Amino acid sequence: MKLRFVRLLPAMLLLWLAAAVAWAQTDPLPSWNDGPAKQAILNFVHVTTDQANPNYVPPEDRFATFDQDGTTWVEHPMYTQMVFAFERVVELAPQHPEWKTTEPFKSVIAGDQAAMAKFTDHDLITIFVATHTGMPVEAFRAIAKAWLAQAKDPRWQRPYTELVYQPMLEVMRYLRANGYRTYIVTGGGQDFVRVYATPVYGIEREQVIGSAVATEFTYNQQGQGILTRPPKLLLDNNFSGKPEDIHLFIGRHPKAAFGNSTGDQQMLEYTQAGGGASLEMLVLHDDAKREYAYGPAQGLPATKVGTFTQALYDEAKARGWTVISMKNDWKHIFAFEQ
Amino acid sequence: MKLRFVRLLPAMLLLWLAAAVAWAQTDPLPSWNDGPAKQAILNFVHVTTDQANPNYVPPEDRFATFDQDGTTWVEHPMYTQMVFAFERVVELAPQHPEWKTTEPFKSVIAGDQAAMAKFTDHDLITIFVATHTGMPVEAFRAIAKAWLAQAKDPRWQRPYTELVYQPMLEVMRYLRANGYRTYIVTGGGQDFVRVYATPVYGIEREQVIGSAVATEFTYNQQGQGILTRPPKLLLDNNFSGKPEDIHLFIGRHPKAAFGNSTGDQQMLEYTQAGGGASLEMLVLHDDAKREYAYGPAQGLPATKVGTFTQALYDEAKARGWTVISMKNDWKHIFAFEQ
Numbered sequence: 001m002k003l004r005f006v007r008l009l010p011a012m013l014l015l016w017l018a019a020a021v022a023w024a025q026t027d028p029l030p031s032w033n034d035g036p037a038k039q040a041i042l043n044f045v046h047v048t049t050d051q052a053n054p055n056y057v058p059p060e061d062r063f064a065t066f067d068q069d070g071t072t073w074v075e076h077p078m079y080t081q082m083v084f085a086f087e088r089v090v091e092l093a094p095q096h097p098e099w100k101t102t103e104p105f106k107s108v109i110a111g112d113q114a115a116m117a118k119f120t121d122h123d124l125i126t127i128f129v130a131t132h133t134g135m136p137v138e139a140f141r142a143i144a145k146a147w148l149a150q151a152k153d154p155r156w157q158r159p160y161t162e163l164v165y166q167p168m169l170e171v172m173r174y175l176r177a178n179g180y181r182t183y184i185v186t187g188g189g190q191d192f193v194r195v196y197a198t199p200v201y202g203i204e205r206e207q208v209i210g211s212a213v214a215t216e217f218t219y220n221q222q223g224q225g226i227l228t229r230p231p232k233l234l235l236d237n238n239f240s241g242k243p244e245d246i247h248l249f250i251g252r253h254p255k256a257a258f259g260n261s262t263g264d265q266q267m268l269e270y271t272q273a274g275g276g277a278s279l280e281m282l283v284l285h286d287d288a289k290r291e292y293a294y295g296p297a298q299g300l301p302a303t304k305v306g307t308f309t310q311a312l313y314d315e316a317k318a319r320g321w322t323v324i325s326m327k328n329d330w331k332h333i334f335a336f337e338q
Numbered sequence: 339m340k341l342r343f344v345r346l347l348p349a350m351l352l353l354w355l356a357a358a359v360a361w362a363q364t365d366p367l368p369s370w371n372d373g374p375a376k377q378a379i380l381n382f383v384h385v386t387t388d389q390a391n392p393n394y395v396p397p398e399d400r401f402a403t404f405d406q407d408g409t410t411w412v413e414h415p416m417y418t419q420m421v422f423a424f425e426r427v428v429e430l431a432p433q434h435p436e437w438k439t440t441e442p443f444k445s446v447i448a449g450d451q452a453a454m455a456k457f458t459d460h461d462l463i464t465i466f467v468a469t470h471t472g473m474p475v476e477a478f479r480a481i482a483k484a485w486l487a488q489a490k491d492p493r494w495q496r497p498y499t500e501l502v503y504q505p506m507l508e509v510m511r512y513l514r515a516n517g518y519r520t521y522i523v524t525g526g527g528q529d530f531v532r533v534y535a536t537p538v539y540g541i542e543r544e545q546v547i548g549s550a551v552a553t554e555f556t557y558n559q560q561g562q563g564i565l566t567r568p569p570k571l572l573l574d575n576n577f578s579g580k581p582e583d584i585h586l587f588i589g590r591h592p593k594a595a596f597g598n599s600t601g602d603q604q605m606l607e608y609t610q611a612g613g614g615a616s617l618e619m620l621v622l623h624d625d626a627k628r629e630y631a632y633g634p635a636q637g638l639p640a641t642k643v644g645t646f647t648q649a650l651y652d653e654a655k656a657r658g659w660t661v662i663s664m665k666n667d668w669k670h671i672f673a674f675e676q
Contacts, residue, residue, distance in 0.1 A: 205589030225607035251543030
């Protein structure tokens with residue numbers, strides 16, 4: 001008997017190993033530490049996909065919306081698209097000699113950080129129009145794509161598209177595996193985000209909702225129909241614009257929504273107002289070491305569009321939303337750290 | 339030997355029957371007569387889904403867009419949504435005693451067909467605003483749904499939602515079975531069409547692009563986020579608006595587009611401008627007996643928004659688009675005829 005047991009030991013070890021591997025494979029959120037945030041996600045998926053559960057959500061209603069800047073990738077100290085706009089000004093400067101003596105271009109070309117930090121909304125719109133409009137949609141796409149291929153974040157010295165939060169990618173994949181359609185719903189430019197949404201998030205262009213210029217249909221010299229980008233804003237996809245555009249694109253309340261600032265507040269409120277089980281999450285940037293710390297009680301400057309105010313934090317608590325602590329809830333932040 | 343053959347006969351007949359059934363099942367377009375239109379559809383799907391074909395289209399690019407009125411369902415003598423608006427005026431009249439003496443409401447309430455036929459764009463907008471705006475999006479949905487459930491087309495005495503063209507439903511199903519995402523791209527109201535798009539077309543709300551009012555996020559008395567419909571047009575999804583909104587919602591050129599009027603011209607042009615194999619089809623209403631005859635050379639009055647002009651017919655021929663003759667190409671028009 002004893003001998004037989006010893007002989008079986010290697011086989012038993014193998015079985016145990018296989019079981020451990022299987023368990024690891026079934027954890028859909030390996031970059032999350034155990035805790036209330038991870039549990040909220042697992043519980044939400046469980047109750048909304050179990051047909052016997054009173055909170056079951058039929059597949060046609062399964063939508064999850066994600067803000068981008070500060071929610072799915074780094075937004076500090078400056079939105080990536082803003083960096084793109086500023087660098088584009090420098091690149092275009094030789095074709096616009098007058099910019100050297102005209103604000104806001106002058107400060108951008110001179111790299112005057114102090115002046116740039118004080119830019120008004122009007123200054124930023126001027127820069128946005130000069131760098132984002134006046135070309136066919138395909139030309140803008142090519143410009144943005146070329147910039148993204150070579151631009152690097154100064155702190156990590158990596159492409160901006162690598163500064164996505166691995167835990168959020170896991171949530172997206174987990175939701176999709178459970179029949180949810182995942183949408184980016186960003187204050188950033190729709191056509192900018194569409195350039196990299198598929199390789200970075202696994203999200204196709206038709207599931208990217210963002211701020212958008214009104215395109216204009218016209219004809220090229222060959223008589224073919226083309227679309228250009230006139231300097232006219234059609235959708236300002238921030239604050240109330242988020243639920244409004246979600247209705248325009250989706251026509252339903254999302255069942256899950258993820259944000260990190262007052263720019264996402266109305267999206268989360270609208271998600272919850274849909275009734276039944278829903279998931280509302282806010283990313284709190286409280287990890288100065290691995291990323292940045294700003295927002296409630298951090299005393300750091302707010303980002304340009306919306307920020308995580310104390311009032312939003314209080315609303316989250318009052319409405320039962322989940323606040324994600326990057327420091328405590330995320331085992332890894334970036335894929336390249338692992 | 340002879341006896342054996344006779345004994346086998348029933349089995350052979352059964353086999354032959356099975357083969358015939360199998361053949362019928364493999365015809366994806368049974369309501370289409372053989373001819374260039376049916377062949378164009380079959381050929382398009384064949385070349386764009388065969389990986390060995392130079393015109394192969396990867397799945398992420400497979401989009402097909404369908405105009406609605408006159409393309410997927412009857413638009414003559416009046417758009418269904420216009421009938422809804424007029425009947426809604428009559429229904430709301432008791433709450434608006436001033437309408438009895440105020441145009442354009444007065445003529446609608448009186449059922450004055452001659453006056454209604456002469457309504458200006460301004461009159462129609464006044465009626466649209468009075469019947470389609472000023473309520474939460476859910477309330478509008480409920481109103482439209484209730485109307486559609488009881489309204490009947492005067493000629494066929496059937497719900498409007500049964501007046502869809504069976505051949506077009508077959509094309510939609512065939513394209514979807516081959517990896518195409520099918521979108522309604524209508525000049526009609528997006529939220530009106532969304533009410534019935536799923537049961538009628540098998541198309542979910544997020545794949546309905548239409549003319550749209552700008553919704554407004556606000557709070558109800560319980561502090562929940564809701565969306566209302568202010569009287570402000572955000573998208574006029576006709577003519578150039580179609581390719582512009584296709585870019586907004588999809589971000590790609592469609593590979594196939596179906597229309598029936600100048601309101602669809604730019605959508606078809608934009609589809610073809612995407613390059614590679616594409617399919618552009620226009621429905622010609624030339625069947626006065628089974629449906630209606632109007633458009634080129636029919637000498638019938640144009641519909642309000644866009645019509646099938648001789649110039650559009652000539653452009654179709656010049657650009658190699660396919661004109662569908664309802665009379666010759668469609669074996670059945672409606673499901674209820676079969």
